Every structure is written in C-alpha cells, then in structure tokens.
Amino acid sequence: MRRQLGLYGLVLAFGMGAVGLVHAARGPREAPWALTYPLVALLSVPAVELALLRSGFRPDRLLLPLTAALLSVGLATLYRLSPDLAARQATAVCAGLVAMVASAHWVARARAGEGAGPLWGAAFLVLVALPPFLPGGGELAPPLVDLGVVAFQPLGLAVVFLVVFCAFQLARERRAFVGAMVAAGVLLLLVQRDVGGAATVLVTTLGVAYVATGQAKPLAVVAAVFGAVVLVAHPLLPHLTPRVQGWLDPWSDPAGGGYQTLQATFALASGGLFGAGPGAGHPDLVPAAHTDLTLVAVGEEWGFAGILAVLTLYAVWTARVLKAAISASETFPRLVAAGVAVAVGAQAFVVAAGNVRLLPLVGLPLPFLSYGGSWIVGHLALLGLALGVSHRAGGR
Amino acid sequence: MSELFFQPLRYVVLAALFLFLYRVVRALDEDLGRAEREGAVAALVVEEAAPGLPPGHVFLVRSGAVVGRSAPSTVVVPDPQAEDQHLRLVLRGTGFWVEDLGSKAGSFLNGRRLEAPAPLADGDRIRLGATVLRFVSPACGETWS
Numbered sequence: 001m002r003r004q005l006g007l008y009g010l011v012l013a014f015g016m017g018a019v020g021l022v023h024a025a026r027g028p029r030e031a032p033w034a035l036t037y038p039l040v041a042l043l044s045v046p047a048v049e050l051a052l053l054r055s056g057f058r059p060d061r062l063l064l065p066l067t068a069a070l071l072s073v074g075l076a077t078l079y080r081l082s083p084d085l086a087a088r089q090a091t092a093v094c095a096g097l098v099a100m101v102a103s104a105h106w107v108a109r110a111r112a113g114e115g116a117g118p119l120w121g122a123a124f125l126v127l128v129a130l131p132p133f134l135p136g137g138g139e140l141a142p143p144l145v146d147l148g149v150v151a152f153q154p155l156g157l158a159v160v161f162l163v164v165f166c167a168f169q170l171a172r173e174r175r176a177f178v179g180a181m182v183a184a185g186v187l188l189l190l191v192q193r194d195v196g197g198a199a200t201v202l203v204t205t206l207g208v209a210y211v212a213t214g215q216a217k218p219l220a221v222v223a224a225v226f227g228a229v230v231l232v233a234h235p236l237l238p239h240l241t242p243r244v245q246g247w248l249d250p251w252s253d254p255a256g257g258g259y260q261t262l263q264a265t266f267a268l269a270s271g272g273l274f275g276a277g278p279g280a281g282h283p284d285l286v287p288a289a290h291t292d293l294t295l296v297a298v299g300e301e302w303g304f305a306g307i308l309a310v311l312t313l314y315a316v317w318t319a320r321v322l323k324a325a326i327s328a329s330e331t332f333p334r335l336v337a338a339g340v341a342v343a344v345g346a347q348a349f350v351v352a353a354g355n356v357r358l359l360p361l362v363g364l365p366l367p368f369l370s371y372g373g374s375w376i377v378g379h380l381a382l383l384g385l386a387l388g389v390s391h392r393a394g395g396r
Numbered sequence: 397m398s399e400l401f402f403q404p405l406r407y408v409v410l411a412a413l414f415l416f417l418y419r420v421v422r423a424l425d426e427d428l429g430r431a432e433r434e435g436a437v438a439a440l441v442v443e444e445a446a447p448g449l450p451p452g453h454v455f456l457v458r459s460g461a462v463v464g465r466s467a468p469s470t471v472v473v474p475d476p477q478a479e480d481q482h483l484r485l486v487l488r489g490t491g492f493w494v495e496d497l498g499s500k501a502g503s504f505l506n507g508r509r510l511e512a513p514a515p516l517a518d519g520d521r522i523r524l525g526a527t528v529l530r531f532v533s534p535a536c537g538e539t540w541s
Binding site: 003006007010011013018021024025061065069073274277278309312313316 | 402403405406407408409410412413414415416417419420421423424
C-alpha cells in the first residue's frame with residue numbers, strides 16, 4: 001500500500017501542479033474553486049482503490065495508478081482549454097469510477113455459461129442504432145445524442161457491451177452469432193457515417209476473436225473486406241473526402257479542409273522538446289483540441305516529453321491488461337481482458353497517430369484524456385472489467 | 397518575478413510525471429524478477445548414494461525443495477542415515493542457499509558441517525548420511541525456465 005500511495009502522490013503532484021500552474025498563468029480570471037473539481041476527481045481514484053482493497057478485492061496494483069496518471073494529464077489539459085470542461089470531465093470521472101467498481105465486481109463473479117448472454121449484444125446494437133432516433137447533432141461522427149439534461153455519445157458505452165458480448169459468446173464458440181451481431185453494428189455505424197466508430201467495433205471484435213480462435217487468416221480477410229467496403233462506399237461518405245484530403249495535403253485548402261491539420265502541426269512544432277509551458281501556448285487555436293486533438297494540446301505546452309510520457313502510460317496500461325488476460329485461467333475472463341486491451345489500446349494508438357498526422361483523424365477521443373463523459377464512463381467500466389479479471393487471476 | 401518562479405516549477409511538475417513512470421517501470425522489473433525467481437530451477441546430481449539411487453541421477457529442484465528419506469521431501473534419497481526431511485534449498489536474492497533442517501547426523505557442504513544456512517556455488521558438494529549430491533546452479537550453462 002505504501003508504494004501505491006507513493007504513485008498516487010506523484011500523480012497528484014503532476015496533475016494539481018499542472019492545473020495550479022495553468023491557474024496562475026491565467027491570472028485572476030478564474031475563481032479558485034474551479035481547482036477543486038480536478039482535485040476531487042484525482043483523490044477519488046486512490047479512495048476507490050482503498051475501498052476495493054478493504055472489501056477483499058485484489059486487483060492489478062498498477063492499472064489504477066496508471067489510469068489516474070492518464071486522467072491527471074487529461075484534466076490538466078482540459079483545465080488549460082477551459083476550467084468548465086475540466087469540471088464536467090471531473091464529474092464524469094466520479095461517475096465512471098462507480099461504473100468501474102460495478103463492472104469489476106460483476107466480472108469477478110460472472111460465469112460464461114449462465115446469465116443473459118445475448119442481451120449484451122442487444123444492448124450494444126440498441127446503443128449503436130439509437131442516435132438517428134433521438135435529438136442531437138447528426139453532423140458529428142460518432143453521433144452525439146442531446147437529451148437536454150445530458151448529452152452523450154452512445155458508442156462510448158456500446159463498446160463496453162460489445163466486449164462483454166463477444167467474450168460471452170466466443171467463450172461458448174458461437175462464432176456465427178457474434179459475426180452477425182457485429183456485422184449489423186458495423187453497418188449501422190457506417191450508415192450513420194461513423195467510419196472511426198465502425199473500425200473501433202470491428203478491431204475490438206477481431207482482437208477478441210483472435211485470442212479465442214488463434215486464427216489470423218479469416219480475421220485478416222474480414223478486415224480487408226471492411227477496408228474494401230469503405231473504399232468503395234467512399235463517395236457515399238462525403239464528409240470523409242475533406243478529412244483525407246486535409247490529412248494528405250493540408251496546403252491545398254489551408255483555410256478549409258486542411259485548417260485543423262495545419263493548426264495541429266504548428267502547435268506540435270511550437271511545443272518542441274519541453275513545450276511552451278502550461279498556460280503559455282495557444283492550444284485554443286486548434287479546432288476540437290479538447291476532443292479529437294488532446295495530444296496536440298499536451299504536445300504544445302508539455303512538448304515531446306509530455307507526449308512521450310502519455311504514450312508510455314498507454315503502452316504499460318495495455319501490457320498490464322494483457323498480463324491479466326494471460327494469467328486468467330478460464331476462457332471468459334481471458335477474452336474479456338483481451339477485449340479491453342484491444343478496445344482501449346487500439347483506440348489510443350489510432351487517435352494518437354491521427355494527432356501527429358501519421359493517420360487521418362478518426363474523430364474518436366483519446367482514452368482517459370479527451371473530453372467526453374460517455375467515453376470516460378465507458379473506458380472506466382472497461383478498466384473495471386480488467387481489474388475484475390486480474391482479481392480472479394490472483395491480482396497483484 | 398512570476399516568470400522566474402514558474403519556469404523552473406513546470407520542470408519540477410513534469411519531473412513528477414517521469415518519476416511516476418520510473419516507479420512504474422521499477423515495479424514491472426520487480427514483477428519480472430519475481431516471475432524469474434519463481435521459475436528458477438537448479439539441479440542436484442547424485443555422486444555417491446546407497447543402492448537404489450544410481451550415481452549421475454539428476455534431480456531438478458526449485459526454491460523450497462526438501463531433501464530427505466521419505467515422502468514430503470521433494471528429493472527422496474534411500475539413505476538410512478538421512479532424516480525424513482533432512483535439508484532444504486532456498487532461493488535468496490539471486491542464488492540458492494542450503495539449510496540443515498535440524499538433522500541429528502548433520503549436513504555437510506564441501507566436507508564442512510553446516511551450522512547455519514550457507515550460499516551454494518556451482519559444483520558444491522552436499523553430503524547427508526552417505527549420500528553426496530553435486531549442486532548445479534541455474535546461472536551456469538543454459539537459462540532455466
């Protein structure tokens with residue numbers, strides 16, 4: 001426990017240090033109570049771990065501190081962009097921690113043979129199919145549902161159900177059923193013009209299927225078919241063209257399609273090795289810095305050093321979840337952990353690559369860093385699944 | 397004034413993040429070390445023994461292996477002078493140690509009676525009763541896993 005507290009102390013030192021420096025740099029514009037939101041969120045992570053340990057839970061001892069570190073980078077970056085965003089994100093973190101504890105306890109007891117397996121798939125499909133029937137921004141991909149009281153991206157929560165569903169059914173070797181449900185989900189997302197979301201669903205499923213079957217060839221064929229479908233359907237997805245164009249050749253339309261890419265590139269370049277310093281850069285000039293381009297905002301003010309730290313955190317996070325998968329003795333928890341590792345690890349990799357212009361932007365958030373309550377809750381619920389699996393495997 | 401104060405401070409804050417990463421990597425390293433140690437195997441080669449145990453026979457042992465005359469012992473030697481559980485091999489730090497379990501006849505390391513646990517080196521000879529076992533350390537030759 002002493003080591004855990006040391007790790008959390010360092011997370012708190014970085015997170016609150018960064019938020020405090022931003023606060024000081026912004027001058028007297030902000031009320032000091034805005035600082036309490038990130039503080040409460042960062043303190044609740046060790047509090048929840050302590051409560052879990054007290055109740056006899058023995059999860060992996062690094063996963064929660066690693067997640068807290070990612071959350072601290074995210075909260076500090078959001079506070080830099082707007083203290084209001086950080087406050088809302090902090091609230092989502094607290095809600096997500098509740099979801100995390102619930103999913104950890106659930107998966108610690110769940111058995112593959114019992115329970116309402118297909119219902120998880122149904123929940124996934126309903127969440128994916130929901131947005132066109134509800135009020136919200138139809139232009140966004142992934143679509144946002146705005147119910148007035150609360151706005152959310154259903155995909156962030158759908159991924160949790162997808163992982164559990166795939167693990168449940170593939171542990172019982174119902175491959176065709178999983179294939180049909182996921183194909184339906186991917187098609188529904190493509191109809192909503194959400195290529196990034198469709199790719200996330202597909203990659204997550206393929207990851208779980210690979211761990212379940214050990215066969216790479218049929219899965220590679222599925223991925224190739226998806227790629228071909230997107231290429232062929234490309235004219236039907238008109239919002240994709242400026243995105244790809246802006247990625248390949250931003251200077252062809254510097255004020256339009258290429259604007260976001262160019263601003264992101266300049267921001268990263270001005271960051272250099274150690275960044276402009278908290279509050280000293282201009283990440284607010286990058287469009288969608290709080291959702292799509294969070295890593296660019298980190299890179300501008302914390303430099304290459306900050307990006308290196310974030311990427312290392314993701315790498316170790318994914319490795320620890322895979323470790324839980326490897327040490328699981330039964331198929332169902334093993335597949336759950338593998339699904340969590342692929343869902344979060346692949347999304348982090350693809351979005352980070354989009355931020356530094358290695359890939360086109362997919363419009364998805366960076367796990368645990370970007371603004372977005374449904375994704376924070378969804379990803380923390382996925383973390384809970386991984387914690388539950390590591391507990392089953394003996395923890396530590 | 398505030399610049400002078402805040403500029404160094406941001407490096408301190410960044411250092412906290414990297415110190416966190418360093419601690420995490422240290423913890424990962426400890427995990428690897430533990431897995432390696434738990435998997436470490438040494439060998440005991442029979443040099444001299446009572447009939448029933450041919451010289452040259454090899455026992456593979458892990459940390460905690462007990463040498464004695466009967467069942468709960470992991471290495472069973474048919475020696476009337478040996479106790480049921482005579483001596484024990486334990487991994488401490490990076491190497492194996494040998495420890496007498498309070499036998500009447502005693503255990504001998506390279507001809508000298510064991511009074512306290514002693515570290516083992518490759519090729520050391522352990523004697524209990526009339527049985528002599530040669531210790532082969534995992535550090536020499538191939539890596540054991």
